[in-house]
């Protein structure tokens with residue numbers, strides 16, 4: 250089933266066209282890796298998809314419903330979550346970080362607490378509940394950021410270099426969460442250079458090259 254289709258998706262910085270995609274399309278509950286050389290525009294594409302940066306498009310179809318691209322549709326804002334390569338942790342508690350999005354959406358305290366506990370268990374970070382977010386390791390930050398995204402049950406999760414700067418067990422733990430996301434019904438797009446993510450079974454490879462997408 251198609252999740253998202255955007256026609257004539259284009260991003261330019263002044264006269265420099267970063268990408269111009271005839272038809273960008275993602276299926277529901279699928280994982281994609283987005284590769285391309287440094288500066289190819291991977292992060293920019295993810296950020297445009299999440300509505301964090303402006304981009305032009307002629308039209309969008311979301312879960313089979315056609316809609317205008319501009320202003321950025323509310324249905325997309327509610328269903329798409331972007332996770333930064335270096336996620337920013339608020340200096341409250343780890344649990345408050347995970348529950349932040351639910352709180353912002355007006356979900357009650359008891360329901361939030363339950364969802365946060367579930368999300369932290371899912372990401373294997375329950376033990377960090379009371380930790381100072383400023384003292385987390387890189388791998389812990391990534392997993393807390395994934396829990397913070399997962400708790401919102403996004404239909405589309407955009408991960409910007411989720412394993413960059415991680416090695417050993419921390420990297421393995423983050424990689425292991427990816428199939429769990431698609432199994433739960435989310436579509437995941439990961440911008441990355443990580444060979445293990447790129448080679449993961451069942452993952453569709455997309456390459457951004459000279460402003461166009463190649464399907465590998």
Ligand SMILES: Nc1ncnc2c1ncn2[C@@H]1O[C@H](COP(=O)(O)OP(=O)(O)OP(=O)(O)O)[C@@H](O)[C@H]1O
Pocket residue numbers: 262267285286287288289290291292293294440
């Ligand atoms: N606000 C901006 N104004 C002008 N150019 C920009 C702006 N933001 C990004 N760029 C340029 O757009 C290009 C694409 O950047 P982007 O971060 O999307 O690439 P990337 O493929 O994610 O690279 P990397 O693999 O190094 O993370 C880069 O050349 C960058 O310098």
